Amino acid sequence: MVASAIGNNSISAQTSDYSVAQINNNLWNACPCGADHNADQHQSVMEGMPTDPVELVNDLMRMGHYSDRAQLMAQSWETNAMKADLWQLLEQGSLSHASESQKRICYDLIKMAGGVEEAFNAAFGPQAQEFFTDTLQSSTFRRREFLIKVAAAAAVVTLTGCPSTPPPETPSKATTNTPNTPPAGVEKTNLKVGFLPITCATPIIMSEPLGFYTKYGLKVELVKMPSWAAIRDSAIAGELDAYHMLSPMPISMSLGLGSTAFPIKLASIENINGQSISVANQHLGKVKEAKDFKGFSIGVPFAFSMHNLLLRYYLAAGGLDPDKDVQIQVIPPPDAIAKMTAGQLDAFLLPDNVVQRSVFNKIGFIHLLTKDIWAGHPCCAFAASQKWIDTNPNTYRAINKAIIDGAGYANDPKHREEIAKAIAGKNYLNQPEPVLKAVLTGKFEDGQGNTFDIPDRVGFDPYPWKSFAKWISSQFVRWDLMPKDKADYKTIAEQIYQTDLARELAKELGQTPPTETERIEKLKYDSFDPAKPEAYIEEQIKQFKV
Structure with a gap:
């Protein structure tokens, strides 16, 4: 509830x-x-x-x-x-x-x-x-x-015959009168970046209309993708330059989990929090806690997603076996509203703009924000293949810096309404502006007659804590998404999550990133010590029986 x-x-x-x-x-x-x-x-x-x-x-x-x-x-x-x-x-x-x-x-x-x-x-x-x-x-x-x-x-x-897209707006105050010449040594300036139309990609998307790419001399074409599987396959094929990805995807792709092994680097986190569980209105008043989901068909966007891992964590802590007591379906976010409307989903854990749209369309209500499962959890990320980075190291650095700059801008609550307007159009999220404002400002209705003001419903802290990578890897093992013999936690975190580079770029921008690379992660039902991932899994299974 x-x-x-x-x-x-x-x-x-x-x-x-x-x-x-x-x-x-x-x-x-x-x-x-x-x-x-x-x-x-x-x-x-x-x-x-x-x-x-x-x-x-x-x-x-x-x-x-x-x-x-x-x-x-x-x-x-x-x-x-x-x-x-x-x-x-x-x-x-x-x-x-x-x-x-x-x-x-x-x-x-x-x-x-x-x-x-x-x-x-x-x-x-x-x-x-x-x-x-x-x-x-x-x-x-x-x-x-x-x-x-x-x-x-x-x-x-x-x-x-006027074009359907609006004319470019005046650049934000944050980006006017700034240099637009490429940094020295940039290998290419015209780039294509794939994204899914969800608020998790806000820094990647808003950096185009608000001028953060041009600030660093880059011309970026954003390419809308239909699903996470499409992004994975496109990255492996080398079709685009870089991608919006789920934060677990660079790990799963690099290790060959569910696909051919293909080295990917996570450059920066795009958003923290910003997801929630929507339940179909037919269950209004009947779902109070995790155990009430028994027998439900529940949608998540990808097997290797924070959504899947957080849903399993929540259900298991509530006494359900996620592999036996519910049916978890992979549903691309753009398809979720139609699926719930047609009665094919009882619930889904998806990005907040999709969940808020279910309330807007009067087909679902918000049961739980994921920030209440794990405050400050990672969700999406900016990533590129090792092969592309090796060929374009300076370009990689420039676009990563532009996105970290954009994330810093997006993390300031006073810019949220401006950003909602900038990313609402058909080329980007194609969502009603009020839906995006509700997500980004944290002022929203839950579909149960309640109105909330939760400014940290979503945040845009770009720092990729290595403890994120270790928690994700531990849950891959727990839920049989990764064999134990591939779970080299330290190597995974060190080689895939580029924390040091993100910190360096943030400092160049005048931001104040953490000096540590890991921390104790405090979740709703337990705490994760990144120094002891194996013991954490054992304790979870002992405590929750699954």
């Missing part, structure tokens, strides 16, 4: 010249409704949708059928209209001669700002866009006006 587990924390449009042929092609394939799907897909998309046109646009937008460009264009139109109305009313000095719609917008703006003068300053000051965005979201009247403009803007995008 999340209450007990968590505790008491309670644009303007830019146009270009397009040929007649391009416009005709867009018209030929476009759906007349203006949404971002083809005409032959319209019937399947519309089944079960609202009949009210404005509500229909709202649902289509939430489902991702209206492009980012159309939404930004509509927001620009609505913002300009709001500014014009407010300016006219303030010039008149009275609302007596205003139209009903003008009165409503003025009341909305004044209420949001806290006074007439404050509204004027907000509307024409440096934070105007944020002010108008907040008003659009809080006012039902303005929201309907905005949705009408979304449909109109979508038609403009379709007719003109």
